Amino acid sequence: RRAAGASPGRARPERCNSVVLLPVAVDGTTAALLVAYTCGDRQPLGRPETDLLRELIERTQTPLRNALELRRTRQVALALQRSLLPAPPEVPGLDIAVRYRPSTVGAEVGGDWYDCFVLRDGATVLTIGDVAGHDLPAAVTMSQTRNMLRGLALDREEPTSVIMRRLDLSVQTLYPECTATCVLARLERSGPGGLELQYSVAGHPPPLLIGPDGTARFLTAARSPLIGAVPDPRYTSAREPLPPGSTLLVYTDGLVERRHEDLDTGLERLRGRSAEAARRPLDVFCDDLLNGMLPSGGDDDVAMLALRVAPQE
Structure with missing residues (x-):
């Protein structure tokens, strides 16, 4: 979450009151990093919000795994063909x-x-x-x-x-x-x-x-x-x-x-x-x-x- 009008990744440190960093891992490999923060007068992120973010990441496992496998398959097939x-x-x-x-x-x-x-x-x-x-x-x-x-x-x-x-x-x-x-x-x-x-x-x-x-x-x-x-x-x-x-x-x-x-x-x-x-x-x-x-x-x-x-x- 971010304050209204702020750009992602550009919130001023003095205005952030909480930051959560969670790795998005697929089959033991980190595919992305999820960053969530609150600024200004908004309520800081706590355990309920962190648990919700973890659940959302868990639900992305199958789609991410399929997407990465599709990309790997295409790369291997294309490399084999070009060779x-x-x-x-x-x-x-x-x-x-x-x-x-x-x-x-x-x-x-x-x-x-x-x-x-x-x-x-x-x-x-x-x-x-x-x-x-x-x-x-x-x-x-x-x-x-x-x-x-x-x-x-x-x-x-x-x-x-x-x-x-x-x-x-x-x-x-x-x-x-x-x-x-x-x-x-x-x-x-x-x-x-x-x-x-x-x-x-x-x-x-x-x-x-x-x-x-x-x-x-x-x-x-x-x-x-x-x-x-x-x-x-x-x-x-x-x-x-x-x-x-x-x-x-x-x-x-x-x-x-x-x-x-x-x-x-x-x-x-x-x-x-x-x-x-x-x-x-x-x-x-x-x-x-x-x-x-x-x-x-x-x-x-x-x-x-x-x-x-x-x-x-």
């Missing part, structure tokens, strides 16, 4: 940029990932995916799924459809309750100066290809069900030439999905904005998409990986 989102490799003739923006809602972080690495045969692998869930278990499962996919892609030179099938069967065996979406792409040299993309899509939003002239279109030729949905999964793969100066974008659904809005609306918005920003430097291109596509206080994670082929000299 698994690497910087892109340096690949001659390619410019690669990555972005990750966590949800701003509670502990909703954990399911999105991207990856990019170069194989022994010189091919560049791009992956992006999303494990169902927005919590610490989702972050853990994401890390295991992402690492399995990296190992399967490195193990042998196979079409992306075969690798995706092996990933799906592995997930169903080890994590039977898990479902996930994913894009796996392999970028190969095809003749002098030529590049070709081989890709497979498992229930994920389609990759977007923006030509050097700004024409943007989705790659929809290799659609398959999401991981963990079909007992005996079959995947397809498709090939797409990447001309000089073109930009390839893979992303998670947080970039395009909105509540109470059809997904096609979000995809068309992404296609339009990507076409407008196609001639900007790749880092600027990615930042423009994030800033233009995402509402303030987004409630879902967003991961993006963009690749641009060097223009023809």
Whole structure:
């Protein structure tokens, strides 16, 4: 309590006639300090008032414990996720940029990932995916799924459809309750100066290809069900030439999905904005998409990986 017109913590010592300091402890850790005082002609705080304050503190234990646990869970999940989102490799003739923006809602972080690495045969692998869930278990499962996919892609030179099938069967065996979406792409040299993309899509939003002239279109030729949905999964793969100066974008659904809005609306918005920003430097291109596509206080994670082929000299 404080005298009328006084600011908290600024009462003059000579005007205070009583002060009570009580620690607010949660699971043995002091989370806050409660300070109560009376000033002027008001009755000093006595044992009844102190006992009431102690009771109020006791009643805050469960809400405070839940709030601290929520914060700890989010911090752990976010740290785990960021540790698994690497910087892109340096690949001659390619410019690669990555972005990750966590949800701003509670502990909703954990399911999105991207990856990019170069194989022994010189091919560049791009992956992006999303494990169902927005919590610490989702972050853990994401890390295991992402690492399995990296190992399967490195193990042998196979079409992306075969690798995706092996990933799906592995997930169903080890994590039977898990479902996930994913894009796996392999970028190969095809003749002098030529590049070709081989890709497979498992229930994920389609990759977007923006030509050097700004024409943007989705790659929809290799659609398959999401991981963990079909007992005996079959995947397809498709090939797409990447001309000089073109930009390839893979992303998670947080970039395009909105509540109470059809997904096609979000995809068309992404296609339009990507076409407008196609001639900007790749880092600027990615930042423009994030800033233009995402509402303030987004409630879902967003991961993006963009690749641009060097223009023809």
